[in-house]
Amino acid sequence: MKKIITTSVLVTSALMSYAQTNPAITSWLQNTTVKGRHYLSGNSTPITDTYTANVQSVQYSSNFVYAKTQGIPSYVVGPYLDGNINQAGNQNAIFKFPLNPVQNTGTAVSTPMGNIGVFINGVAMFNCSDGVSWKSSTGAFAGGPLGGSGDGVWNRDAIVYEKAGFDCAKGHPAGTNYHHHQNPSAFDLDLTPISTICNLYDADGLYAIDSTVHSPLIGFAYDGFPVYGAYGYKNTDGTGGIIRMKSSWKLRNITVRNTLYTGASVTAGPNVSTTYPLGSFKEDYEFITPTSSEYLDEHNGRFCKTPEYPNGIYCYFATVDAHWNSAYPYLVGPTYYGTKVAAKVTSITETVTTYTQVTTGIFSTSAEDVKVNVYPNPASDLIAVQIKDLVKENCEVSLYDVTGKLVDKTTLYQGTTIVYFDTKKLYNGIYFVKMQIGSKEINKKIIIEK
Numbered sequence: 001m002k003k004i005i006t007t008s009v010l011v012t013s014a015l016m017s018y019a020q021t022n023p024a025i026t027s028w029l030q031n032t033t034v035k036g037r038h039y040l041s042g043n044s045t046p047i048t049d050t051y052t053a054n055v056q057s058v059q060y061s062s063n064f065v066y067a068k069t070q071g072i073p074s075y076v077v078g079p080y081l082d083g084n085i086n087q088a089g090n091q092n093a094i095f096k097f098p099l100n101p102v103q104n105t106g107t108a109v110s111t112p113m114g115n116i117g118v119f120i121n122g123v124a125m126f127n128c129s130d131g132v133s134w135k136s137s138t139g140a141f142a143g144g145p146l147g148g149s150g151d152g153v154w155n156r157d158a159i160v161y162e163k164a165g166f167d168c169a170k171g172h173p174a175g176t177n178y179h180h181h182q183n184p185s186a187f188d189l190d191l192t193p194i195s196t197i198c199n200l201y202d203a204d205g206l207y208a209i210d211s212t213v214h215s216p217l218i219g220f221a222y223d224g225f226p227v228y229g230a231y232g233y234k235n236t237d238g239t240g241g242i243i244r245m246k247s248s249w250k251l252r253n254i255t256v257r258n259t260l261y262t263g264a265s266v267t268a269g270p271n272v273s274t275t276y277p278l279g280s281f282k283e284d285y286e287f288i289t290p291t292s293s294e295y296l297d298e299h300n301g302r303f304c305k306t307p308e309y310p311n312g313i314y315c316y317f318a319t320v321d322a323h324w325n326s327a328y329p330y331l332v333g334p335t336y337y338g339t340k341v342a343a344k345v346t347s348i349t350e351t352v353t354t355y356t357q358v359t360t361g362i363f364s365t366s367a368e369d370v371k372v373n374v375y376p377n378p379a380s381d382l383i384a385v386q387i388k389d390l391v392k393e394n395c396e397v398s399l400y401d402v403t404g405k406l407v408d409k410t411t412l413y414q415g416t417t418i419v420y421f422d423t424k425k426l427y428n429g430i431y432f433v434k435m436q437i438g439s440k441e442i443n444k445k446i447i448i449e450k
Contacts, residue, residue: 002302010401015316023226023308024099025065027217029054029074029121029415030357038165039201040086042081050089054415056121059352060099066348067095071178073159073169074415076203082165082173089176093122094157094302094348098341101224103314108190108299108335115179115228116332119219121415122172122205124179125227128282129329130158154257154269154281159180159326161280163195168203170326182326183188183318184218185209186417189386192323204418207390209324210371212242216390217308219331223338227316227331228306228322235293236312237306245317247296247327251278261286280418283352285328300333314338362393374433378449383421385433385444391416395435423448 031054053074058065059066073092078087081216086152095118117125125169134154141156158181167170168187168281171180175282184206187199207216207229215229234240252261269283270276287298301316309315313335319327343409369386385397392416398409399421407426409421412435421433426448435442 005385009221016033018073021066022060022099022314023186023217024097024220024224025058025310025355026358027120027226028058028067028357030056030058031074032056032416033076034394034413036070036074036088037076037196038078039076041081045202046076049088050237050307051088052415053121055120058355059348060250060355063099063247064138064350064357065097065099066352067097067122069093069095069118069120071122071124071169072376073121073123073206074413075205075417076219077169077171077173077178077200078167079201080165081197082162084165084172086173086175088173088178089178091124094345096341096343096345097222098224099218101214101338101341103337104339105199107310109340110163110191110335111332114174115177115222116336116341117221118220119180119184119206119227122219123184123206123221123329124177125221125258126174126179126181127157127332127334128157128159128181129155130162132161134281136267136269137294139270149269153267154245154283156283157280157328159328159330160198166195166197166424168198168201169205169209180331182330183209183320184227189417190320190324190428192325196323200419202384202420204416206415206417208386208388208417209320211389214242214307215317217306218390220342220344221316221332221336221338225301225314225316226308226343227318229318232294232304232306232315232317232318236302236304238310240293243294244322245319246295247300247319247331247446248288248290248297249328249331250288252284252286254278255391256282257281263444281424282328282334296333299334300329300331304442324355351402360397362391362429370437370442372435372444374444374446376414378447379423380448380450381422381424382416383423383433383448385421386418389417395437398434400432400434402432409410 036049036051036269051070051072055069056069064391074163111127133150135142135150142150186205215231219227234243268439305312395412399407433444
């Protein structure tokens with residue numbers, strides 16, 4: 001009996017130790033109190049939902065981790081100005097991921113329509129397709145919301161054709177399944193914004209791009225390998241400084257659409273034109289073998305060292321261009337690198353341990369590296385406090401006047417990047433925004449001038 005008990009204790013101890021170090025267990029944003037919020041078209045005041053944001057629980061066994069989530073982010077979602085009448089709703093999902101993902105050495109598996117992975121806030125990750133393809137017999141699009149079915153050869157790029165329906169965080173719902181096809185950072189944080197939706201409905205996203213630090217781990221693909229933001233170490237061994245990870249998929253030099261980039265002849269699509277420019281279809285791209293370490297492979301990833309994986313692992317990256325606009329194939333490539341194992345399950349059928357999140361810091365980087373932008377300055381009616389980082393825990397943000405009197409305070413929720421102070425009723429003068437991050441206090445001076 002003593003030997004059995006000892007063995008049990010050792011196994012439990014080993015599992016607990018593993019849980020503290022495996023990012024597939026520790027990286028999920030767990031929350032049981034903060035609710036999701038959404039905008040309705042024409043109303044810039046967010047409505048609080050009944051659904052709980054982010055991930056509600058994480059459990060694990062020796063081989064798998066299970067993330068239970070309602071699929072709702074903590075940042076405000078909506079509205080969707082392309083006529084999409086759907087709202088983000090409770091997915092009541094349990095996602096199962098392998099703790100030890102492996103490379104697929106056989107035929108590569110294509111990323112399908114629907115979920116291809118999950119972000120660390122429990123929100124679904126989709127590939128670039130929108131379910132619509134060209135139908136040569138009618139010379140028009142078909143499938144998806146248009147009805148019918150196209151040829152399935154020339155498939156529309158959702159980032160191009162659904163842009164008008166993306167909210168500020170670059171997401172939208174399919175039915176009630178809110179998801180991102182691309183890097184989940186707000187449009188107005190791009191160096192050259194290509195949408196004005198954030199001007200009308202303030203929101204943010206999962207994280208804010210920062211070109212000076214390694215981007216955070218933002219999710220996991222269905223093969224279990226991690227997905228990072230836009231920036232990483234130049235060299236795969238963790239050296240060379242920080243650089244933007246670049247897609248090796250480039251637009252083809254074609255004027256007619258009757259072959260794939262491999263040279264295979266296929267049912268024709270529309271000729272390249274101002275109506276159907278290059279980039280309209282995912283088949284408009286070809287893969288160019290990488291010539292340097294920051295260029296990714298055909299799956300949109302590479303094997304490299306990261307802050308979470310100092311010994312190295314295969315990683316996907318949410319690719320963007322030099323203007324920080326999303327760059328094809330956006331998240332995971334047309335195919336998975338690894339063996340697709342993850343799935344949405346209805347129940348957990350093995351013995352698991354519940355992971356209690358251990359707070360090692362509010363942000364993904366150290367407090368000394370956190371960048372806080374307070375604007376406009378001077379301000380009149382409103383102050384915005386924006387964080388360039390991934391916020392892992394709720395953080396209190398306070399506003400003081402020049403005498404040190406607390407004027408207002410609010411909470412920056414985990415998985416968001418921005419909070420606001422209404423200053424319409426405040427007097428002109430000097431104020432200070434303060435954030436307490438562990439033992440470090442961040443202070444930003446702001447002037448209110450009306």
